[in-house]
Amino acid sequence: xxxxxxxxxxxxxxxxxxxxxxxxxxxxxxxxxxxxxxxxxxxxxxxxxxxxxxxxxxxxxxxxxxxxxxxxxxxxxxxxxxxxxxxxxxxxxxxxxxxxxxxxxxxxxxxxxxxxxxxxxxxxxxxxxxxxxxxxxxxxxxxxxxxxxxxxxxxxxxxxxxxxxxxxxxxxxxxxxxxxxxxxxxxxxxxxxxxxxxxxxxxxxxxxxxxxxxxxxxxxxxxxxxxxxxxxxxxxxxxxxxxxxxxxxxxxxxxxxxxxxxxxxxxxxxxxxxxxxxxxxxxxxxxxxxxxxxxxxxxxxxxxxxxxxxxxxxxxxxxxxxxxxxxxxxxxxxxxxxxxxxxxxxxxxxxxxxxxxxxxxxxxxxxxxxxxxxxxxxxxxxxxxxxxxxxxxxxxxxxxxxxxxxxxxxxxxxxxxxxxxxxxxxxxxxxxxxxxxxxxxxxxxxxxxxxxxxxxxxxxxxxxxxxxxxxxxxxxxxxxxxxxxxxxxxxxxxxxxxxxxxxxxxxxxxxxxxxxxxxxxxxxxxxxxxxxxxxxxxxxxxxxxxxxxxxxxxxxxxxxxxxxxxxxxxxxxxxx
Amino acid sequence: xxxxxxxxxxxxxxxxxxxxxxxxxxxxxxxxxxxxxxxxxxxxxxxxxxxxxxxxxxxxxxxxxxxxxxxxxxxxxxxxxxxxxxxxx
Numbered sequence: 001x002x003x004x005x006x007x008x009x010x011x012x013x014x015x016x017x018x019x020x021x022x023x024x025x026x027x028x029x030x031x032x033x034x035x036x037x038x039x040x041x042x043x044x045x046x047x048x049x050x051x052x053x054x055x056x057x058x059x060x061x062x063x064x065x066x067x068x069x070x071x072x073x074x075x076x077x078x079x080x081x082x083x084x085x086x087x088x089x090x091x092x093x094x095x096x097x098x099x100x101x102x103x104x105x106x107x108x109x110x111x112x113x114x115x116x117x118x119x120x121x122x123x124x125x126x127x128x129x130x131x132x133x134x135x136x137x138x139x140x141x142x143x144x145x146x147x148x149x150x151x152x153x154x155x156x157x158x159x160x161x162x163x164x165x166x167x168x169x170x171x172x173x174x175x176x177x178x179x180x181x182x183x184x185x186x187x188x189x190x191x192x193x194x195x196x197x198x199x200x201x202x203x204x205x206x207x208x209x210x211x212x213x214x215x216x217x218x219x220x221x222x223x224x225x226x227x228x229x230x231x232x233x234x235x236x237x238x239x240x241x242x243x244x245x246x247x248x249x250x251x252x253x254x255x256x257x258x259x260x261x262x263x264x265x266x267x268x269x270x271x272x273x274x275x276x277x278x279x280x281x282x283x284x285x286x287x288x289x290x291x292x293x294x295x296x297x298x299x300x301x302x303x304x305x306x307x308x309x310x311x312x313x314x315x316x317x318x319x320x321x322x323x324x325x326x327x328x329x330x331x332x333x334x335x336x337x338x339x340x341x342x343x344x345x346x347x348x349x350x351x352x353x354x355x356x357x358x359x360x361x362x363x364x365x366x367x368x369x370x371x372x373x374x375x376x377x378x379x380x381x382x383x384x385x386x387x388x389x390x391x392x393x394x395x396x397x398x399x400x401x402x403x404x405x406x407x408x409x410x411x412x413x414x415x416x417x418x419x420x421x422x423x424x425x426x427x428x429x430x431x432x433x434x435x436x437x438x439x440x441x442x443x444x445x446x447x448x449x450x451x452x453x454x455x456x457x458x459x460x461x462x463x464x465x466x467x468x469x470x471x472x473x474x475x476x477x478x479x480x481x482x483x484x485x486x487x488x489x490x491x492x493x494x495x496x497x498x499x500x501x502x503x504x505x506x507x508x509x510x511x512x513x514x515x516x517x518x519x520x521x522x523x524x525x526x527x528x529x530x531x532x533x534x535x536x537x538x539x540x541x542x543x544x545x546x547x548x549x550x551x552x553x554x555x556x557x558x559x560x561x562x563x564x565x566x567x568x569x570x571x572x573x574x575x576x
Numbered sequence: 577x578x579x580x581x582x583x584x585x586x587x588x589x590x591x592x593x594x595x596x597x598x599x600x601x602x603x604x605x606x607x608x609x610x611x612x613x614x615x616x617x618x619x620x621x622x623x624x625x626x627x628x629x630x631x632x633x634x635x636x637x638x639x640x641x642x643x644x645x646x647x648x649x650x651x652x653x654x655x656x657x658x659x660x661x662x663x664x665x
Contacts, residue, residue: 071592071593078623082623082624082625083622084619084622084624084625085622111624118628122591123630277587278587304632305636308634
């Protein structure tokens with residue numbers, strides 16, 4: 001038995017024999033030619049054939065995985081017809097009189113290398129496409145027809161270096177149990193394909209993957225990002241048990257994803273999504289989200305060279321808010337600071353950016369940054385249920401100052417004749433310990449709270465969550481953080497205000513019984529976690545969770561709390 | 577040689593589908609067409625060239641054309657970018 005860890009790329013557990021997907025390297029010989037015209041004719045025939053294959057691949061992928069996944073083959077067709085690429089190849093053949101295979105290989109390789117050197121994940125993936133289409137054309141030139149995909153005749157786990165779109169299109173999906181690759185990240189072709197097929201995958205597992213032999217027993221744990229080669233009896237039994245449970249729960253959970261989260265004794269809470277762009281909307285709706293608890297707006301500001309205009313922001317926010325109709329969508333105003341580089345926003349160099357001019361502090365000091373966003377939000381909130389939330393609030397004055405700018409924007413817009421949301425709920429993130437401690441006063445000046453546990457933990461524990469040595473302190477279940485959360489919820493409820501939680505903790509199944517017991521009103525998490533969280537909430541009683549929460553408050557540390565919840569709420573394990 | 581300057585507003589920038597549509601449209605004209613972003617210039621009919629420009633959302637691009645149908649080409653490509661590559665409803 002041997003364990004290798006990689007990047008978890010697609011959820012679930014696969015168990016089965018390994019199938020080594022090994023495409024023999026094409027050996028390209030370079031030689032001089034005498035008849036360039038004939039050589040070019042060979043290339044045109046091979047290209048013609050490649051085009052037909054790509055059309056077929058497009059159709060097959062579209063049927064298997066949808067039009068979006070298939071689009072890549074259209075892009076590959078364009079690459080093969082690229083006039084710059086063709087011209088370079090032509091020069092090599094006609095002027096230098098070298099064989100077409102060598103000219104094609106060299107030229108494609110130089111383009112691929114060029115794409116790779118631009119440090120951009122998207123363009124690196126396109127390098128793979130250039131190589132994929134060129135080797136397909138080379139195989140046609142050399143008359144190589146075998147594909148390693150053809151050898152897959154019974155159910156197996158696919159083991160590969162990295163898979164190209166051409167590799168995967170020919171795989172008989174009926175026989176694929178899961179994937180593991182030595183290269184690639186969570187946005188690699190393999191990862192995307194696995195998720196669209198709903199199959200477990202671990203990618204980027206490194207060179208150790210070469211230890212796997214054809215036919216080895218293999219476990220792919222797509223949640224933990226772990227591969228187990230030839231597991232012993234006990235481990236295998238354990239994995240089979242987990243897999244069976246998971247499949248059963250998955251089936252149940254998906255059927256019930258759109259049912260509300262009501263405890264067995266009738267206490268209802270909201271389960272909503274964290275999203276970071278327009279693309280997240282559909283995933284959230286499909287997962288059964290009852291709204292958006294955190295709309296991160298940074299996506300509009302990143303990867304560009306100038307500030308997004310009010311109009312552009314308005315369009316984006318409106319599209320998202322309208323997609324949810326009367327369900328709530330909570331827009332968080334810009335949350336950046338000295339640790340994130342937005343080239344067109346000049347930010348001071350700070351020795352301690354996490355404690356510096358970030359988020360609401362930055363916005364309050366830069367009306368030219370803040371006002372277009374507030375104006376866009378007020379306009380977008382007309383006719384739907386858009387709410388606004390300010391990040392990094394430390395004092396009551398922060399709220400008052402932010403509200404003052406908001407009112408100024410509202411007056412301006414009215415004068416300019418725009419339709420503006422009549423009543424827009426205003427909330428704040430509770431992520432600074434001072435805000436948690438002063439929650440009673442803060443709850444008088446806002447409509448709701450949303451607890452950001454990631455920052456609240458790091459500020460409470462004085463542990464930088466990006467520093468690997470102390471990250472476990474900031475990321476764990478800390479009794480101090482739980483006590484702060486409890487205090488915030490009690491203070492808000494005393495003032496008739498509701499409380500949500502949008503940090504990683506909301507989607508952690510072991511934390512849910514405790515948070516539920518504290519009386520948390522809204523759980524906001526990444527869409528894939530939603531069906532599981534709902535199912536867990538439906539399987540326990542509010543009374544039981546209150547008992548668990550009370551007890552957990554007096555436990556002393558991360559491990560103690562986790563062990564206790566596992567014991568006290570066995571339903572947690574069932575949902576995981 | 578005439579030219580136009582236009583801002584790419586599509587969420588993915590001049591990548592993925594927008595890049596494909598742009599290149600396919602450019603290829604319909606006989607004129608030589610070039611596209612420049614951030615002082616890098618590429619053949620507008622070359623998908624690999626256009627991709628390597630790295631024109632993200634909000635990028636300013638300059639399109640230049642020379643040939644019989646240059647004016648028509650510029651007008652069509654400018655409109656394509658302004659119409660968000662045909663995705664504006």
